Amino acid sequence: xxxxxxxxxxxxxxxxxxxxxxxxxxxxxxxxxxxxxxxxxxxxxxxxxxxxxxxxxxxxxxxxxxxxxxxxxxxxxxxxxxxxxxxxxxxxxxxxxxxxxxxxxxxxxxxxxxxxxxxxxxxxxxxxxxxxxxxxxxxxxxxxxxxxxxxxxxxxxxxxxxxxxxxxxxxxxxxxxxxxxxxxxxxxxxxxxxxxxxxxxxxxxxxxxxxxxxxxxxxxxxxxxxxxxxxxxxxxxxxxxxxxxxxxxxxxxxxxxxxxxxxxxxxxxxxxxxxxxxxxxxxxxxxxxxxxxxxxxxxxxxxxxxxxxxxxxxxxxxxxxxxxxxxxxxxxxxxxxxxxxxxxxxxxxxxxxxxxxxxxxxxxxxxxxxxxxxxxxxxxxxxxxxxxxxxxxxxxxxxxxxxxxxxxxxxxxxxxxxxxxxxxxxxxxxxxxxxxxxxxxxxxxxxxxxxxxxxxxxxxxxxxxxxxxxxxxxxxxxxxxxxxxxxxxxxxxxxxxxxxxxxxxxxxxxxxxxxxxxxxxxxxxxxxxxxxxxxxxxxxxxxxxxxxxxxxxxxxxxxx
Amino acid sequence: xxxxxxxxxxxxxxxxxxxxxxxxxxxxxxxxxxxxxxxxxxxxxxxxxxxxxxxxxxxxxxxxxxxxxxxxxxxxxxxxxxxxxxxxxxxxxxxxxxxxxxxxxxxxxxxxxxxxxxxxxxxxxxxxxxxxxxxxx
Numbered sequence: 230x231x232x233x234x235x236x237x238x239x240x241x242x243x244x245x246x247x248x249x250x251x252x253x254x255x256x257x258x259x260x261x262x263x264x265x266x267x268x269x270x271x272x273x274x275x276x277x278x279x280x281x282x283x284x285x286x287x288x289x290x291x292x293x294x295x296x297x298x299x300x301x302x303x304x305x306x307x308x309x310x311x312x313x314x315x316x317x318x319x320x321x322x323x324x325x326x327x328x329x330x331x332x333x334x335x336x337x338x339x340x341x342x343x344x345x346x347x348x349x350x351x352x353x354x355x356x357x358x359x360x361x362x363x364x365x366x367x368x369x370x371x372x373x374x375x376x377x378x379x380x381x382x383x384x385x386x387x388x389x390x391x392x393x394x395x396x397x398x399x400x401x402x403x404x405x406x407x408x409x410x411x412x413x414x415x416x417x418x419x420x421x422x423x424x425x426x427x428x429x430x431x432x433x434x435x436x437x438x439x440x441x442x443x444x445x446x447x448x449x450x451x452x453x454x455x456x457x458x459x460x461x462x463x464x465x466x467x468x469x470x471x472x473x474x475x476x477x478x479x480x481x482x483x484x485x486x487x488x489x490x491x492x493x494x495x496x497x498x499x500x501x502x503x504x505x506x507x508x509x510x511x512x513x514x515x516x517x518x519x520x521x522x523x524x525x526x527x528x529x530x531x532x533x534x535x536x537x538x539x540x541x542x543x544x545x546x547x548x549x550x551x552x553x554x555x556x557x558x559x560x561x562x563x564x565x566x567x568x569x570x571x572x573x574x575x576x577x578x579x580x581x582x583x584x585x586x587x588x589x590x591x592x593x594x595x596x597x598x599x600x601x602x603x604x605x606x607x608x609x610x611x612x613x614x615x616x617x618x619x620x621x622x623x624x625x626x627x628x629x630x631x632x633x634x635x636x637x638x639x640x641x642x643x644x645x646x647x648x649x650x651x652x653x654x655x656x657x658x659x660x661x662x663x664x665x666x667x668x669x670x671x672x673x674x675x676x677x678x679x680x681x682x683x684x685x686x687x688x689x690x691x692x693x694x695x696x697x698x699x700x701x702x703x704x705x706x707x708x709x710x711x712x713x714x715x716x717x718x719x720x721x722x723x724x725x726x727x728x729x730x731x732x733x734x735x736x737x738x739x740x741x742x743x744x745x746x747x748x749x750x751x752x753x754x755x756x757x758x759x760x761x762x763x764x765x766x767x768x769x770x771x772x773x774x775x776x777x778x779x780x781x782x783x784x785x786x787x788x789x
Numbered sequence: 790x791x792x793x794x795x796x797x798x799x800x801x802x803x804x805x806x807x808x809x810x811x812x813x814x815x816x817x818x819x820x821x822x823x824x825x826x827x828x829x830x831x832x833x834x835x836x837x838x839x840x841x842x843x844x845x846x847x848x849x850x851x852x853x854x855x856x857x858x859x860x861x862x863x864x865x866x867x868x869x870x871x872x873x874x875x876x877x878x879x880x881x882x883x884x885x886x887x888x889x890x891x892x893x894x895x896x897x898x899x900x901x902x903x904x905x906x907x908x909x910x911x912x913x914x915x916x917x918x919x920x921x922x923x924x925x926x
Contacts (some may be wrong), residue, residue, distance in 0.1 A: 232867055349803065349805055350804060350854050351803035352804070352830070353804050355804075360833070361831075361833060361862060362804075363857075363858070363861070363864075364857035364860025364861050364864075365803055365855055365856075365857045368855055368856035368857060369805065369855050369856055371856075373856075389879050419892075433806070436804025436806075437806050437807075438807075438808065438830055439804070439805075439806045440806075477807075477809075478808075478809050479809050480814075480883065565809075568904065568905055569903055569904040570905050602884060602904050603886045604856065604884070604886060605856075614808065617837050634919055661840050678812055681809050681812070681813060682812075682813055682816055684909060685817075686908075688907075688924075689907055689908055689909060695905075697905075698905045699907070708887075711886050716854065724855065724866070785830060787827055787828070787829030787830070789799075789815040789816055789819070789825070789827045
């Protein structure tokens with residue numbers, strides 16, 4: 230770092246001496262455990278890191294100061310001393326009424342932003358009474374068919390004051406339009422709406438796999454929302470570029486980092502190709518990362534992500550506005566790390582992961598609940614998860630200083646290593662012609678499938694230990710309460726959407742859908758006709774059927 | 790005479806896109822010497838049963854995470870009975886609460902593998918419980 234070359238040489242010499250004396254004596258007396266010391270993603274970890282390991286990292290250009298390029302130490306100068314991260318628990322189940330009740334509960338418990346989980350039919354663009362929705366309505370999230378459901382979902386919630394994140398991708402334009410339409414109905418100026426739609430179609434093809442139309446028209450829809458958002462809702466984040474699902478699908482930390490940033494590159498290029506000035510929309514791009522069990526790997530990943538994005542935006546895209554360079558991110562603890570065995574241990578895992586997110590500099594955080602390997606969380610379980618964040622924020626002292634691990638030999642070396650390996654993937658994707666092409670070639674999907682199979686085999690061979698699963702196993706069951714969704718929810722929701730179809734002005738709906746179709750066919754921005762269609766109570770499924778008719782349904786090329 | 794190879798259909802019923810488990814199990818079964826056919830995502834019970842009959846499989850492994858198992862798994866069994874193919878052994882796995890298992894077994898699902906099951910356990914179970922159809926036990 231700031232040490233002279235001569236001093237580094239002295240350090241290297243001291244290290245060699247230490248290896249021959251102190252270390253050697255220790256190893257003779259007590260060998261190291263017969264264990265492969267690697268991160269959870271299988272990146273090798275050295276015994277010791279010292280100043281000589283970070284001699285090539287420039288303390289100013291590579292690490293710098295918080296709130297300044299390249300933002301390795303955080304996007305704000307004061308970080309959590311200025312404002313704590315947003316505690317945003319993801320919630321949604323049953324009908325809009327059930328979820329609205331949970332929202333009010335979470336806000337009373339001190340949650341500071343809302344985050345909506347939608348059910349599978351909503352994510353796939355089907356109405357609750359579609360044959361494919363059978364058995365799925367209200368189960369993994371809330372069912373939203375029309376603007377009427379949206380009205381109930383946000384009943385009693387001041388849209389101008391609360392920021393709302395919506396985990397919706399393929400039909401993101403429709404749910405975003407419903408939120409805008411709701412604001413219009415309630416007289417809330419669009420300019421005051423704050424929140425995020427996930428809207429990341431690329432990671433859907435790579436990992437989460439809730440899609441409607443093929444990658445290229447999906448990109449077009451996403452760019453339509455960028456353009457609309459720049460004009461109409463300037464405080465809104467029209468996308469959350471998501472590594473979370475990529476990681477949960479089995480990617481390594483490096484793959485998550487690389488594929489997420491490569492997706493980001495594709496979206497920025499898409500916006501520029503539309504004719505948007507990069508500095509008008511780039512400041513509103515947000516990110517979403519997974520935080521897994523390997524504490525230091527996760528911290529390094531988040532620090533590397535900020536540095537890489539800053540370089541991509543400034544050097545590759547020539548963005549001028551510092552806000553365009555900043556990678557703002559929501560984080561979620563790793564759902565996939567939770568175990569059904571000894572579920573109380575999940576509280577500990579989540580706490581460690583949440584600490585890594587905070588030390589990594591997240592802007593917003595969701596902590597998973599201990600019961601999520603079984604079902605959506607109960608109220609008690611979600612409260613413990615939220616309290617975990619509050620304990621970190623107010624009791625642990627970790628929010629008192631900015632980037633407390635900055636300068637750690639290990640953390641800086643690992644940050645650098647993550648960055649280097651992620652660039653290698655990004656270069657490969659560039660060679661393939663960008664992420665959309667790479668997806669069409671199933672390249673990231675194959676890389677992830679390989680990594681997840683490798684990891685599972687390591688678990689089978691006990692090269693990676695999971696407490697309560699392949700080691701420290703207990704025969705004593707640890708029963709916990711599970712949230713049950715009443716099958717009645719599906720019947721009620723099916724009735725509701727059918728009633729709305731019967732009561733609305735159907736001629737008007739058909740005219741709106743025809744207008745949407747014309748716009749989609751002509752390549753115009755679809756957001757405006759979608760807003761009009763949802764105001765006429767066109768259903769989510771009807772609008773998505775227009776997309777399917779114009780662009781065709783996506784069919785995956787299933788590979789194992 | 791060599792015993793005919795056992796054919797297994799790994800299927801993802803419902804709308805959830807979480808195929809990590811299904812793919813890992815499919816690969817492990819293939820590596821263990823079985824013939825494995827994977828349906829891909831977003832399959833209806835009708836699509837799964839048709840594929841099973843068409844491919845003449847000996848077993849179907851259903852993987853689901855969305856909570857729709859109580860509706861979709863029994864529906865698969867019902868369709869297999871209707872099409873007189875209920876000698877196909879059906880097993881399942883995914884995010885399935887313990888409380889739901891007795892009901893699924895009553896519907897004819899032979900085994901449910903819950904999270905944390907090792908691949909070796911799945912392979913062993915298939916070896917012990919699946920025989921080529923049409924061959925006397």
